[in-house]
Amino acid sequence: MSLDTETSSKPHERLAAVLQDDLAAVDRLIRERMASETAPRIPEVTAHLVNAGGKRVRPMLTLASARLCGYEGENHHRLAATVEFIHTATLLHDDVVDESRQRRGRPTANLLWDNKSSVLVGDYLFARSFKLMVETGSLRVLDILSDAAATIAEGEVLQLTAAANLSTTEDIYLKVVRGKTAALFAAASEVGGVIAGVEEAQVSALRTYGDALGIAFQMADDLLDYEGDVALTGKNLGDDFRERKLTLPVIKAVARSDPEERSFWKRTIEKGDQRDGDLAQAMDLIRRHGTLEDTRSEALAWSAQAKSALEVLPEHELRDLMADLADYVVARIS
């Protein structure tokens, strides 16, 4: 690989290159721990998802945080595997909840096997993830990750009840986003610092980094749903509108709407009565109130917060890559 390619490659790819050995150890651990002597369905379902290869951002956050804090032991592998197990379990359950048919370009487990297997294998992975944490011997790590697991479930329940609900506030939106993405990003980063035993200000900075990174990422995603380039994002414009999701651009537009506009949102989002031309009108209202710009500037601010949090941490190649990652998640909207 030429130097030129290396510097132009994506930060999560460069993180994966630097953390190559650690990631290989985590993969071995995952394969070892997802096994079940008695129920072969479990590794089948898990492997389907694990082998599909996500970007492994969450385990890398744990590995990078631990390494840049000078950690030399092996518990960061256990924690990175834990974080990936929790993530995989939530994906399995999400696909049941959302009745999804595709994940990472492949049919979902609930489609290939059944909802039952997805629910139960998810539960198994949750339980195994706690077992892995217990092996680190750190109650603090267990506390942080069980909190994250509760926040994830809470955020998803909130998303259920907030869907198609015009009274959804920005505060609720943020809680949903933390549940979807930021809570596990925050916990994954924080536990790396905890096992390295760095000072509290640094542990807290890692948590802030993960939280802000997750929020920036999700806001950018929600923005792109209304202005993205289909060729780049692979998503159709307006999917969230059609699915009646209250994301930030719409929440802000609803808050600024006059009575006529409000009845438009009421009909299309709350009642779900959508007709030809409604997406165009929704876009028009969103543009008129400048809510895409506001969403963009909030996402950029979260990204900036993620980067500045890193400043209290030791100078390190991995710290720089984590900062690059914070730039990268908003590069698509800058």
Added chain:
Amino acid sequence: MSLDTETSSKPHERLAAVLQDDLAAVDRLIRERMASETAPRIPEVTAHLVNAGGKRVRPMLTLASARLCGYEGENHHRLAATVEFIHTATLLHDDVVDESRQRRGRPTANLLWDNKSSVLVGDYLFARSFKLMVETGSLRVLDILSDAAATIAEGEVLQLTAAANLSTTEDIYLKVVRGKTAALFAAASEVGGVIAGVEEAQVSALRTYGDALGIAFQMADDLLDYEGDVALTGKNLGDDFRERKLTLPVIKAVARSDPEERSFWKRTIEKGDQRDGDLAQAMDLIRRHGTLEDTRSEALAWSAQAKSALEVLPEHELRDLMADLADYVVARIS
């Protein structure tokens, strides 16, 4: 209540009377911890199940074990609430997996709300249960209960793949039974001894007690499906046969079948092609091979094992009640 009524009441009712104050503290803790500021759906769904009032055998096992081992702190309340949360979470997920419509005489949560809420609220309760365990400060307790949670999920996955599968062995049956009942009974009893800090032989005896109690209970239940009195059990005879479940009486009958009998089981259980008179013929085969008697004697042996395990524990009113409970679960088949 007269003395006479008291001695004739059921052992779990007498346990509940003796543990009244502890149970009230556990109830308070459950109510406090199932709350979610942001997602009111969570306590709604949980309360629906908790208020329906199961027998609370699992939390009572923890409370009784801790008390009879002389425990004086407050962690037994946390652990009893943990055990009830894990149990409630598995019930929520089970009802989704089994597409159940009734639980404890009321419509199931998946019917009243939806499958999504049942999956996610179950996840929330799992996460909260780990948080409660962390508060006890005992990594050993976390290890025991995360193992139990994995065994539960593993047993249920195994049950999925074992259903309608004639190659199901008694060994697989036992693993399914441990997943359904015995693993949480065992862990609930064991952690009571662990927090009381009694010697290892006593901790192990408590675990053996819970495991054997759970197995005896489940075997009795499976037996009653083929010979129970509908008026007493509230279950229809032959439900397991109609649902093509491989329980012990059938597994043993299949193992002893001649080719003609085997093709009967193949047609009715494996292919699910059931006709009028098939249940009667199944009962006939079961009787012919004496598998109900064998199942009964195994259940009685497990119950006896549960009782004898208690002998290494201190003499105590609660120990006697636990022994009575072991008698009670097989009284229906004795």
